[in-house]
Amino acid sequence: MIAILDYGSGNLRSALRAFERAGKEVVLKLTLAEALNKMNEVTISYDRKKDRNVTNNEMAVVSSRSFNPDDTKKFAGALGDPSRMAANFAGVVAGNDSRNDIVVRGNSPNAMLWQMEGVNIPNPNHFGSSFNTGGPVSMLNANNIAKSDFFTSAFPAQYGNANGGVFDVMLRDGNNQKREFVGQIGFNGIELGAEGPLAAGSKASYVVNYRYSTLAFMQNLGIDVGTGGATPLYQDLNFKITAPTKSKGKFSLWGMGGISSIDLLGQDVDTTEVNFYGSRDENTLPRYKSGVVAASFEQSLSTKTWAKFTLAASGSKNYFSVDSIDLLTDATYRRGEGSFTDLKYSAVLNLTHKVNSKNAIHAGFTHDLSNFDYFNKDVYNKGNIDTVRVDNKGAHNLTQGYVQWKHRFNARLSANIGLHGQYFDVNKQFVVEPRAGMRYALNEKQSINAGYGMHHQTMPTYNIFVRNAQGEETNRDVQFSRSNHLVLGYENNFSAVWKLKTELYYQLLDKVPVNDYPSSFSMINIGADFVPSDQSNLVNEGTGTNYGVELTLERYFNKGYYLMVTGSVFESKYKGSDKVENNTAFNTNYALNILSGKEYAIGKKGDVIYGNFKLTTVGGRYFTPLNLAASEAVSFAVYDETKPFSEKQDAYFRLDIKLGWRRDFKKSSMEFAVDLQNVTNHQNIFAQGYNKYTNAIAYEYQLGFFPVPMFRYTF
Numbered sequence: 001m002i003a004i005l006d007y008g009s010g011n012l013r014s015a016l017r018a019f020e021r022a023g024k025e026v027v028l029k030l031t032l033a034e035a036l037n038k039m040n041e042v043t044i045s046y047d048r049k050k051d052r053n054v055t056n057n058e059m060a061v062v063s064s065r066s067f068n069p070d071d072t073k074k075f076a077g078a079l080g081d082p083s084r085m086a087a088n089f090a091g092v093v094a095g096n097d098s099r100n101d102i103v104v105r106g107n108s109p110n111a112m113l114w115q116m117e118g119v120n121i122p123n124p125n126h127f128g129s130s131f132n133t134g135g136p137v138s139m140l141n142a143n144n145i146a147k148s149d150f151f152t153s154a155f156p157a158q159y160g161n162a163n164g165g166v167f168d169v170m171l172r173d174g175n176n177q178k179r180e181f182v183g184q185i186g187f188n189g190i191e192l193g194a195e196g197p198l199a200a201g202s203k204a205s206y207v208v209n210y211r212y213s214t215l216a217f218m219q220n221l222g223i224d225v226g227t228g229g230a231t232p233l234y235q236d237l238n239f240k241i242t243a244p245t246k247s248k249g250k251f252s253l254w255g256m257g258g259i260s261s262i263d264l265l266g267q268d269v270d271t272t273e274v275n276f277y278g279s280r281d282e283n284t285l286p287r288y289k290s291g292v293v294a295a296s297f298e299q300s301l302s303t304k305t306w307a308k309f310t311l312a313a314s315g316s317k318n319y320f321s322v323d324s325i326d327l328l329t330d331a332t333y334r335r336g337e338g339s340f341t342d343l344k345y346s347a348v349l350n351l352t353h354k355v356n357s358k359n360a361i362h363a364g365f366t367h368d369l370s371n372f373d374y375f376n377k378d379v380y381n382k383g384n385i386d387t388v389r390v391d392n393k394g395a396h397n398l399t400q401g402y403v404q405w406k407h408r409f410n411a412r413l414s415a416n417i418g419l420h421g422q423y424f425d426v427n428k429q430f431v432v433e434p435r436a437g438m439r440y441a442l443n444e445k446q447s448i449n450a451g452y453g454m455h456h457q458t459m460p461t462y463n464i465f466v467r468n469a470q471g472e473e474t475n476r477d478v479q480f481s482r483s484n485h486l487v488l489g490y491e492n493n494f495s496a497v498w499k500l501k502t503e504l505y506y507q508l509l510d511k512v513p514v515n516d517y518p519s520s521f522s523m524i525n526i527g528a529d530f531v532p533s534d535q536s537n538l539v540n541e542g543t544g545t546n547y548g549v550e551l552t553l554e555r556y557f558n559k560g561y562y563l564m565v566t567g568s569v570f571e572s573k574y575k576g577s578d579k580v581e582n583n584t585a586f587n588t589n590y591a592l593n594i595l596s597g598k599e600y601a602i603g604k605k606g607d608v609i610y611g612n613f614k615l616t617t618v619g620g621r622y623f624t625p626l627n628l629a630a631s632e633a634v635s636f637a638v639y640d641e642t643k644p645f646s647e648k649q650d651a652y653f654r655l656d657i658k659l660g661w662r663r664d665f666k667k668s669s670m671e672f673a674v675d676l677q678n679v680t681n682h683q684n685i686f687a688q689g690y691n692k693y694t695n696a697i698a699y700e701y702q703l704g705f706f707p708v709p710m711f712r713y714t715f
Contacts, residue, residue, distance in 0.1 A: 053493065055149045056170065059362055059404050059416050061437030062451035062487040063153035063503060065089060067167075069145040074557070075595055076614040076675060077656035079187045079708065081138045082145065083125075086167065088593045090503075090550035090566040091152045093586070093618055096686055097654075097678075097703035100125060101134030101527065103586045104152050104165035105505060106546040106572025107483075108527035109133050111164025111457065117171060117254060118308065118348050120161070120368060121292045122316040126234040126260035128288055129318045130340045131460045131532045137234060139258040139290065141209045143182060143193050144238040146172035153505050154453035154485040157402040157418030157435040158350070158362065163457045163483040163509065171254050173242040174207030182209075186710035187675070189213050189234070204243035211236050230268055234260035249299035257291025266325045282335065283323045290316035294346075304354045315343040324382075333383040338376035338390075340462065345369045358408045362418075365401040372396070372461050376532070389534045392465040392473070397425045398458070404435070412441040422480075424458055429479050431456045449489040456480035459513060459523065460532070468536035475513070479540050481523065482511045497558040502551045512542030514577040520644040522576045528585035544574035544584065560599040567592045576644075583645040588652075589619035597658075606664035614656045620649030623688055626697050637690035649685045652702075654678050660710075668715035674707055681705040 055064045071085055072078045078085040083100035086092055095101030101109035112133045114121050122128075125135025151159070151166040159166045179196030188211060195207035216233040236258030243251045264284040294312030301307055321337040350364040373393035377386050404418030415438040423430040433454040441447045458464075458480055468474050489503035513523040515537065522542045526533050548570025555563040572587035597612035622645035630638035660673030678684075684702040691698040 053499070056147065057149055057156055057158065057168070058360070059156040059158070059406060059418070059437070060149065060151065061154075061416065061439050062449045062489050063091075063485075063505065064149060064151045064155070067145075067148040067150045069142045069148070072142040074562075074597060074612060076597075076612040076658035077616075077654075077677060079675065080142045081188070082140050082142065082148075082167070082169070083134065083138055086150055088564065088566060088595060088614070089150065089152070090501075090552045091505075091548070091568050091570075092165075093588055093591050095134055095530075097684070098686070099134045099136055099530065100138060101132065101530070102165075105507065105548065105568075106570055106584060106586050107164030107507075108524060108586065109164075110460065110527040111162060113159060113162030113166045115159070115166065115168045116256065116292060117169075117252075117294065117296060117310065118350060119292065119294055119310055119312045119314070119346050120344075120366065121256075121314055122290050122342060122344070124256065124290065126236070126258055126288065127232070127262065127286065128290065128316075129530070129532075130316055130342055131462050132527055132530055134530075135288075136232070137188055137260075139236040139238075139256055140169065141191070141193075141211065141236070141238040141256075143191075143209050144171055144207060144240065144256075146170040153507065154435070154437070154451035154487045155455075156362075156416075156437075157404040157420040157433070158364065160366075160400045160402070160420045160422050160433070160455070161398065161457050163455050163481060171238075171240045172207065173240065173252075174205035176203050176205035176242075180714065182712065182714045184710070184712040185214060186712075187214070187708045189236075190217050198241070198243070204241070206239070206241045208237070208239040230262055230264050232260065232262045234258060245299075247299065249297065252296045252298075253294070254296070255291065255293035257289070257293075259289040261285075261287045281325045281327055283325065283332065285321050287319040288317070290314075306352045308348075308350045310346070310348040312346040312348070313344070314346065315341070317341045334379045335383075336376075336378045339373070340376070341373040342461065343371045360406045361403070362406075363401075363403040365399070367400075368398045370396050370398070370461070374462055374465060376462075376534075388471070389467060390462060390465050391467070396461070397423075399423045414439050422456065424480070426458075426464060427477050427479055431480060431482075445494055446490070446492045449487075449491065451485070451487040451489075453485045455483045455485065457483075459538075460526075462532050463513075463523070463526075463535070463538075466534055466536050472536075474537045478513050478538050479511060481509065481513065481540070481542075483507055483509045497556045499554045499556075500552070501554075502549070504549050505547060507544075507546040509544035509546070509574075510542075511540040512544060512574070513538040513540060514542035515539075516577065518578040520576040520578055520580065520582060520641055522574050524574045525585040525645075539577070541577055542575060544572070546570065546572045557597075560601075562595075562597055564595045565593070583622040585621065585623075585645060587645070588621055591618045592616070608662045608664070610658075610660050610662070612658040614654075616652070616654050616656075618652040620651050620685070622646065622648050626688065626690055628690075628695075628697060631690040631692075632695050635692045649688075652684045653680075653682045654684065655680050655682075668713065670714075671710075671712045673710045675710065677706040677708060678703055679705060 055066050072080050081100055083102050087094040087102055091105045093103040123133050124139045126137040128135035148170045149168040155166050174195035176197045182193040184191040191211040193209035198204040212235045213233055215231050238256045240254040266280045266282050292314035294310050296310040298308035318340045322335045323332040324335045325332055346368050348366045353361045374390045376389040379386055400422040402420040406416040408414045418435040420433045435453045437451040439447055439449045464475050465473050486506045492500040515521050516539045524544045550568040553565045569590045572584040573581050574584050575581050594615045599608050599610040601608055624639040624644050625647050627638045627640045657676045657679050662671040681704050686700045686702045689698050
C-alpha cells in the first residue's frame, strides 16, 4: 500500500502514529511552521525486516507473506518446524503427519524452492532425499531464523527453477551486546544454543544452535524408548557469524547441516499392525546427510545502491539398502540399494538501486555448479540378478539471472515488471520468463493486487539419468516443465493488528514430462510417495491446471491474544500422454485452518500461562485403486493404472492443543509446555496398500493422539 499523508504543523506525533499503523511503505509529506526555538533535525527510520505486515522482498505483490519464526514456537502442532508452520497458510496443505512436505496450491512438494540467505539449498530435512523437499524432522532451527518470506504463486523475478512455491529463509544475527544461552528438549531433539559478541566491545556477533535426537539420547542412556531397533538417530547444527565493516558493510559466515539414520529391521516390525515403511521379511537401512556453508558480503555502494555477494558450497548424500529375509532360514539377500550424492558450488549476486522516490531496480544472477554421483539398482532371485536404474556421475550447470523494475505512478498505484532467465547445460535450454505485478490502494487500508509469472523447472537430476530396459539414458533431452500463474487479490489492513486477505488464482502447467506412449503417468504427481520415479523415455507433452480461491483473516499477537483463520477451495487436474484429464495426487479440493491462543499473567513473580489450539480439516486425497488379483499373483501392491486417482479418501480432521507455563526471572526465563497432537484421536488415512500376509487391501493411518512435552531454559 502506498499513501501520502499531509500533516500540518504540530501534528508530527499523529504522523508517526499513522506511519506505525499503516505497516506498509509510506511516503510522509510533513508541513512544518517555522519556530523561534532552534532544534535538532527529526529523523524517521524504518526497518522493513521488522515489519511483519510486509515481506522482506519489496517486489512481492501477490501470493506472498512474511514468516515469523516465533510462531513456530507458539502455534499448536508446529513443533518448532518452519514447514509445519507454513502448512497453516492459505493455499498450503501438509503432505502427511509423519513428514513436513508442503503442497502449495495443488503442486507437488518437489515444485518448492528452498533458499537460505539468497542461496538455493538442498532438502533441509532429516531423512530427506535428493528428489523431494520434505522429511520427518527439519534441520532448520527456529532459534536461528529471522523474519523470512514465503511465496505461493507468481513470485518475483529473483526466484527461478520452481513451479510451485518459494521459502526464502533468512538467518538472524546474534546479540552483539551480551551473551545468551538456551537449553531445550522437545520433539525435535535436545538442543543447546549460544549467542553473543565475538569479543568484548566488538560489534561482531555469533549465534549457534546444536540439536541431538531425543529418542537417541534416551537410548544411549539405556532407556527403552519402545521403538526396538527403529530409533531415529539425527543431529544438526545451525550457525551465523556476523561482522560489520568500517565502510558500513557486513560480512557473514553462515551454515546449516545435519545427519540422520534409522534401522528398519524386520525382526522389530509389529505384524499385528499394517506398516508400509517396514515388513517382517526385510531390513531397510536409510542414511541421509545434508548441509550448506557460505560466506556473504553486503555493502551500500552509495546512498541509493546496495549489493550482496555470496559464495556457497552445499551438498547431500542419501544412501539406502534393502535386504530380503528368508523367514524359514533367516538368511538375508540384497534386494536393492542406492547411493545419491550431490555437491554444489554457488555464486550469488544481488543488486538494488533506488533511482528516485518513484523508481527502484533489482537485478542479480545465480550460478550453480553441481557435481553428482548416482547409483540405484534392484536385485532379484536371491541376489543373483541386478537391474540398474541409474549409474552415472558428472557435473551440470544451471545459470540464472534477473532484473526487475518497480515504479510508483502516484500515491495509489504502483507496479513492477521483470524478467528471469535460466540456462541448463544438460539439455542446452535457455528460457526467459516475464513477471509482473500491480497494486492499487483504494484508501489507506485497502488495496487490490494482481500478478502474473511464467516459471520453469528442471527435472530432478536422478530422473534425467534414469535408464530404460535397454540401459539407455533417454531423458537427457527432456526440457523444463512450464507453469503460468495468474493472481488477483484484495487486502484490508483494517487495524494495526487485524488483516483480511483473499486471492483468486489460476495456474496453467504445460511441457510436463510424460511417457512417449499413451499413459496416465505424469511427473506432475512425483512427490506423493517420497520415492524416486524410474520412468524413462519421457517427452514434454503433459499438462495440468490448478485454480482456486483463498481467504486469510489474521489478528497478530497483541495484548496476549492472536487468531488466524485460513481457507481455500481449489481444483488440481492433469493430463498424461493419454490426454485424459484426471485429479492430481494433491487434489484435496479444500482446506481450513483455525488457530488461536491466549496468554495470562498470573501472580507477582512473572508467571505466564498460555493455551493454543489448532483445528484443521482437509478434503481427502484421490488415490489409484489396487488391483487385488494382480497383487496376490506377485505378492506386492499392483495398482489399476486405468483408473488413476479416481477414488477419494475420507476427509482429514485434526485438533491440536498446546498448554504451557513460563516464568521470567531477572536474567533468565523458564518454560514448560505440552503439545497435545490429535486430541480427538481421529483416524486419518495415510495410505492404501496391499497386505501380502492377509491378501487384502490395507490402510495405514496417520498420527493418533500423541502428547509432545517441551522444556526450555534461556539465560
